[in-house]
Amino acid sequence: MNELAEHIKLEYGASIRRAGKTADGWCVGGAVCDYLAEESDWGNIIDFTIAGHRRFPDEDRMTELLCNVVGVSYVEGQDPTKVDIGYYVSCIIGYNDEGNFEDAWAMVSEMCTELGLRKCGECDRLYGNVGKLEDDARTSVGMKCGRCAYG
Ligand SMILES: [Zn+2]
Numbered sequence: 001m002n003e004l005a006e007h008i009k010l011e012y013g014a015s016i017r018r019a020g021k022t023a024d025g026w027c028v029g030g031a032v033c034d035y036l037a038e039e040s041d042w043g044n045i046i047d048f049t050i051a052g053h054r055r056f057p058d059e060d061r062m063t064e065l066l067c068n069v070v071g072v073s074y075v076e077g078q079d080p081t082k083v084d085i086g087y088y089v090s091c092i093i094g095y096n097d098e099g100n101f102e103d104a105w106a107m108v109s110e111m112c113t114e115l116g117l118r119k120c121g122e123c124d125r126l127y128g129n130v131g132k133l134e135d136d137a138r139t140s141v142g143m144k145c146g147r148c149a150y151g
Contacts, residue, residue, distance in 0.1 A: 003143070004117050005109035008035045016101050019056040027096045028104035029062045029089065030055040036117070036126060041068040063089045070115060071132025081130050084114060120145035 001009075012031035019027055026034065034054060042054070045061055045068075057065065063086045067074040072081050088111035095104035111117075116129030121143040127135035135146045 001105070002109040002112040002117075004112045004119060005105060007119070008032055008108065009105050011035065013101075013105075016096075018097060018099050025055065027056045027093065028101060028108060029092045029096060030057055032092070032108055033057055033062060033065050036069050037065055038069075041065060057093075059086070059089050059093055062093065069126070069133075070117075070128060070130050072130065081115075085111070088114070118143060118145075120148055122148040 008031060012026050012028075012035070015025045016028055016031065017025035042065065045064055053061065063082075064074045066085050066089065067082060070081070070085070072085075074082055088107055091107040092104050092111075095101070095107065115133075117126065117133070118128060119126055123145060125145050125147070127133045127145045
């Protein structure tokens with residue numbers, strides 16, 4: 001499993017639920033959103049101020065949020081990256097709704113690998129292969145962002 005996905009799973013795995021059962025807990029998608037997003041990423045997404053919507057986001061909101069996180073604009077069907085994100089989100093939420101959490105996490109893992117998502121081991125900054133997260137040091141220094149690798 002992808003290292004970042006594994007890390008998120010370890011932090012939230014025990015709290016994962018299907019949507020609508022209880023007010024507490026998270027769906028896999030909500031856990032991923034909570035871990036990856038900064039407060040500013042949520043800002044323009046209506047209703048994410050309601051706690052339950054952050055913990056159990058629907059497909060459109062989660063796709064839009066992840067587009068904000070990686071820094072691509074969300075216009076359906078135009079950019080391969082957006083299509084990829086929408087595809088992964090749909091699978092993650094679909095598996096979670098079936099109670100198939102392992103397959104949901106497997107899709108998180110594929111998505112993180114596909115987008116090259118990593119957290120810097122030194123400064124905790126998220127970086128990857130796409131949009132605003134693109135970081136040219138990613139291939140040479142492992143789990144360290146370019147800023148930390150090159151000062
Ligand atoms: Zn760093």
